[in-house]
Amino acid sequence: MAYLEQNELEPAAILITHGHSDHIAGNAAVKERYPACPIVVSYGDAPKLTDPDLNLSSAFGVRLYSPPGDVLVAEGDSYGAAGFDLVVREIPGHSTGHVVFIWQSGQPMVVFGGDVLFAGSVGRADLPGGSFEQLASGIWTKLFTLPDDTQVLPGHGPPTTIGQEKRTNPFVGAPAGFHG
Helix, strand or coil: CHHHHHCCCCCCCEECCCCCHHHHCCHHHHHHHCCCCCEEEECCCHHHHCCCCCCCCHHHCCCCCCCCCCEEECCCCEEEECCEEEEEEECCCCCCCCEEEEECCCCCCEEEEECCEECCEECCCCCCCCCHHHHHHHHHHHHCCCCCCCEEEECCCCCEEHHHHHHHCCCCCHHHCCCC
């Protein structure tokens, strides 16, 4: 928020890829400062925002509550904010209602990927509701079909590209047997 204020910017939306506590912890502060800024979350993970057991915060001795979602999205939906039109793709496996937001008109395209695909890794599938099979299938069918120069901005770690991950990712790329 300090960056926004220093640069006299206002957020157009809070895009929530999934409802785990480390991805929603700042929602209340942002909504308090910018009450008109909508929280955008999937139907599948919307309940996690307001439930500390579901968002996994209570397991760490903290009971985190986020304001509820203002806009609920699902597979194939489009969401526009600040001149960006984003396409929603559901990719469960790390979280049951995990989505990614894809800016398809960018050159190159950009994926706001949350905890699905990382540089050299993938999101954990051992959390409640997790499934490596669903995660890998979603990556193969919904991300690896994008152009190789598509930028991936993950929820943790450095950016990467679809092409890089197809060639080198040891969990879902060529080293793991992907031939697409």
